[in-house]
Amino acid sequence: MAEILSTLHARIRGDIEAKIMTGAWRPGFVVPPEHEIMLHYGCSRMTVNKAVSALARSGLVSRNRRAGTVVAKPPLHAGVLQIPDISHEIEARGGVYSYNCIHLELRNSGQCRFIRCLHFEDGVALMLEEREIFLHAIPEAGQVDFKSTPPGSWLMDHVAWTQAEHRISAHSAEGTVARHLGVPVGKACLVVERKTWRGPDTITHVQQFFRGDKFDLSARFSPTLPDC
Amino acid sequence: MAEILSTLHARIRGDIEAKIMTGAWRPGFVVPPEHEIMLHYGCSRMTVNKAVSALARSGLVSRNRRAGTVVAKPPLHAGVLQIPDISHEIEARGGVYSYNCIHLELRNSGQCRFIRCLHFEDGVALMLEEREIFLHAIPEAGQVDFKSTPPGSWLMDHVAWTQAEHRISAHSAEGTVARHLGVPVGKACLVVERKTWRGPDTITHVQQFFRGDKFDLSARFSPTLPDC
DNA sequence: TAGTGGTCTAGACCACTAA
DNA sequence: TAGTGGTCTAGACCACTAA
Numbered sequence: 416m417a418e419i420l421s422t423l424h425a426r427i428r429g430d431i432e433a434k435i436m437t438g439a440w441r442p443g444f445v446v447p448p449e450h451e452i453m454l455h456y457g458c459s460r461m462t463v464n465k466a467v468s469a470l471a472r473s474g475l476v477s478r479n480r481r482a483g484t485v486v487a488k489p490p491l492h493a494g495v496l497q498i499p500d501i502s503h504e505i506e507a508r509g510g511v512y513s514y515n516c517i518h519l520e521l522r523n524s525g526q527c528r529f530i531r532c533l534h535f536e537d538g539v540a541l542m543l544e545e546r547e548i549f550l551h552a553i554p555e556a557g558q559v560d561f562k563s564t565p566p567g568s569w570l571m572d573h574v575a576w577t578q579a580e581h582r583i584s585a586h587s588a589e590g591t592v593a594r595h596l597g598v599p600v601g602k603a604c605l606v607v608e609r610k611t612w613r614g615p616d617t618i619t620h621v622q623q624f625f626r627g628d629k630f631d632l633s634a635r636f637s638p639t640l641p642d643c
Numbered sequence: 644m645a646e647i648l649s650t651l652h653a654r655i656r657g658d659i660e661a662k663i664m665t666g667a668w669r670p671g672f673v674v675p676p677e678h679e680i681m682l683h684y685g686c687s688r689m690t691v692n693k694a695v696s697a698l699a700r701s702g703l704v705s706r707n708r709r710a711g712t713v714v715a716k717p718p719l720h721a722g723v724l725q726i727p728d729i730s731h732e733i734e735a736r737g738g739v740y741s742y743n744c745i746h747l748e749l750r751n752s753g754q755c756r757f758i759r760c761l762h763f764e765d766g767v768a769l770m771l772e773e774r775e776i777f778l779h780a781i782p783e784a785g786q787v788d789f790k791s792t793p794p795g796s797w798l799m800d801h802v803a804w805t806q807a808e809h810r811i812s813a814h815s816a817e818g819t820v821a822r823h824l825g826v827p828v829g830k831a832c833l834v835v836e837r838k839t840w841r842g843p844d845t846i847t848h849v850q851q852f853f854r855g856d857k858f859d860l861s862a863r864f865s866p867t868l869p870d871c
Numbered sequence: 872t873a874g875t876g877g878t879c880t881a882g883a884c885c886a887c888t889a890a
Numbered sequence: 891t892a893g894t895g896g897t898c899t900a901g902a903c904c905a906c907t908a909a
Contacts, residue, residue, distance in 0.1 A: 422878065448894060459880045461689075464895075481888040481894045585813035585833035585855035603831040603855070605813035627813035627831070650897065676875065687899045692876075709875045709907040 423458055427466035435475055435486055436575060436614065446476060446484040488572075500568050501534050501542060510536040516562045517595070526550055530561050533595060536629070543595045543624040552616035567621070570611075576618055582608040583632065592624050603627035651686055655694035663703055663714055664803060664842065674704060674712040716800075728796050729762050729770060738764040744790045745823070754778055758789050761823060764857070771823045771852040780844035795849070798839075804846055810836040811860065820852050831855035 434440040447455075452463045471478045478484045502512040518531040527547050534542045546566050548556045559569055584606045593600045605625040611618045662668040675683075680691045699706045706712045730740040746759040755775050762770045774794050776784045787797055812834045821828045833853040839846045 424878080450894090459882085460895095461881090461898095462879060464897090465878090468896090478895065479888080480886070480896080481890090481892085483894060582859050583811055583833070584859035585831040585853070587829075587831045587855070601815075601829060603813040603815045605811070605833075625813070627815070631810050631812035652897080678875090687901085688876095689879095689900090690898060692878090693897090696877090706876065707907080708877080708905070709873085709909090711875060 423456065424462050424465040424469075427452065427456060427458075427463060428469055431466070431470060432475065436577060438575070440486050442486050442488045444486045446486065448483055500565075500571055502565060502568060505534075505536045505541070511538070512536065513538065514563075514565045519561060522547065528556060528561070530566050532561070532565065534565070539629075540596050541626055541629055543592055544621060546619060546621040548619045549617050552613055552618045566619075570619060574613070574618060576611045576613050578612045580610045584608075585627070586624075588624070596624065596626055598626060605630060605632070607632070651684065652690050652694040652697075655680065655684060655686075655691060656697055659695070659698060660703065664805065666803075668714050670714050670716045672714045674714065676711055728793075728799055730793060730796060733762075733764045733769070739766070740764065741766065742791075742793045747789060750775065756784060756789070758794050760789070760793065762793070767857075768824045769854055769857055771820055772849060773851075774847060774849040776847045777845050780841055780846045794847075798847060802841070802846060804839045804841050806840045808838045812836075813855070814852075816852070824852065824854055826854060833858060833860070835860070 431440075431446065440446070446467070449460050449463045449467065452467070453460050456463070467476065467478070467484060470476045471484070474487055476484050477487050502514070505512040513535040514532065515535065516530065516532045518529075520529045521527070522529050527549050530544070530546045530548070532544050532546075533540050534544065544567070548566060548570070550557050553570075553574055555573065556566075556569070559566075561569075586604050586606050588596060588598055588600060588602045588604045590600060592604060593602065596602075596604070598604075605627050607623045607625070608621070609623075610620050659668075659674065668674070674695070677688050677691045677695065680695070681688050684691070695704065695706070695712060698704045699712070702715055704712050705715045730742070733740040741763040742760065743763065744758065744760045746757075748757045749755070750757050755777050758772070758774045758776070760772050760774075761768050762772065772795070776794060776798070778785050781798075781802055783801065784794075784797075787794075789797075814832050814834050816824060816826055816828060816830045816832045818828060820832060821830060824830075824832070826832075832855050835851045835853070836849070837851075838848050
């Protein structure tokens with residue numbers, strides 16, 4: 416978590432980042448105005464502006480004149496790799512989304528919740544999901560009713576993460592996956608495996624099996640990350 | 644190409660960006676020092692610094708004290724989605740890379756080169772590639788011998804792009820693909836389709852068919868894009 | 872050692888917009 | 891209309907490093 420403190424603006428930015436990442440400042444929280452931060456650190460406003468502008472560029476806060484600087488809702492993928500909430504995606508293309516939780520259990524002597532569930536489009540199974548959520552990092556997840564709430568949607572709305580790792584591969588569906596998705600054994604599936612961290616703590620680990628004939632991923636971006 | 648000129652630093656940044664994108668300033672070119680740009684625009688150094696620092700953050704230039712600011716080599720994916728040059732990837736994991744061009748032709752009355760080729764790891768076909776390169780945007784590509792040079796590697800070293808779009812999907816290999824990859828028909832393949840632009844011009848369009856059992860994609864990133 | 876960029880100051884004026 | 895952030899100035903000192 417510790418940032419390099421070599422420069423003042425980096426320290427200010429790091430301090431604010433820490434407040435947000437630890438959850439002390441939740442989404443919607445109004446960050447003190449520049450002149451106040453400036454007094455607190457005994458520095459000029461340009462230095463504060465450099466720090467907070469960087470946070471705005473990276474999407475952690477949003478800034479508005481008069482209304483001030485507000486902690487932003489955690490983005491799922493910062494618009495870089497678009498693997499948004501599947502329910503939104505299905506609804507965006509005019510389908511009817513439904514959810515079915517197949518199996519719930521506690522693992523690792525209660526430290527981890529395991530969820531196996533299906534996501535449907537117009538009543539057809541589109542994706543099988545197997546997910547672990549680590550309660551050490553996200554204790555609130557212990558109380559959530561994942562029988563009715565898709566875990567991905569819940570996490571997206573409640574948890575800020577600092578790093579994610581994806582592995583995308585193609586597999587032929589074997590028995591269990593084929594049965595749940597209702598496809599013949601051997602059918603091509605797109606498999607997305609994702610691990611997400613907050614600082615040093617693993618938040619969640621998920622494997623998603625998409626029907627290859629009904630789903631693909633897309634990503635669009637520029638190398639220059641135009642930030643204004 | 645035109646940038647919003649609302650502020651001076653955005654204008655300066657846009658002017659330099661244009662020099663790089665049009666190829667007037669090639670990789671390795673030394674950008675005039677801040678004090679010179681400052682005189683040219685009749686502004687203060689802070690304003691110039693803001694403009695050029697933004698370009699450095701986005702990877703278009705790299706900055707060094709004393710050595711000055713240098714136009715950077717075009718990055719392939721800015722480290723966000725790692726689909727690097729496949730030859731590097733194979734060599735990185737200790738394999739021997741080889742390349743075979745299967746088919747070359749001109750399309751669209753000579754405006755477009757089409758290449759179909761295979762990429763091998765240790766003599767085993769790992770990926771089939773079908774690519775179009777649009778000579779309108781990249782006339783130099785007309786002279787390149789793609790019989791011996793993998794087009795992806797050549798483009799990576801010679802072309803700056805502004806936007807890329809990916810589609811990643813899973814398919815069962817049908818006849819042609821299965822034959823070239825040497826796998827049974829119906830085998831799961833990971834298909835990556837990519838379009839790349841420079842400004843309004845399409846540079847290249849490629850479809851890559853990876854053997855699902857031998858390859859996956861990975862991406863690792865943070866939502867905050869830590870830029871220092 | 873001389874030129875470069877990195878950082879910072881202590882001001883200033885202004886655009887925007889919620890109250 | 892009052893508070894906020896966006897931009898800009900004209901300086902300053904310093905760290906780094908290629909020549």
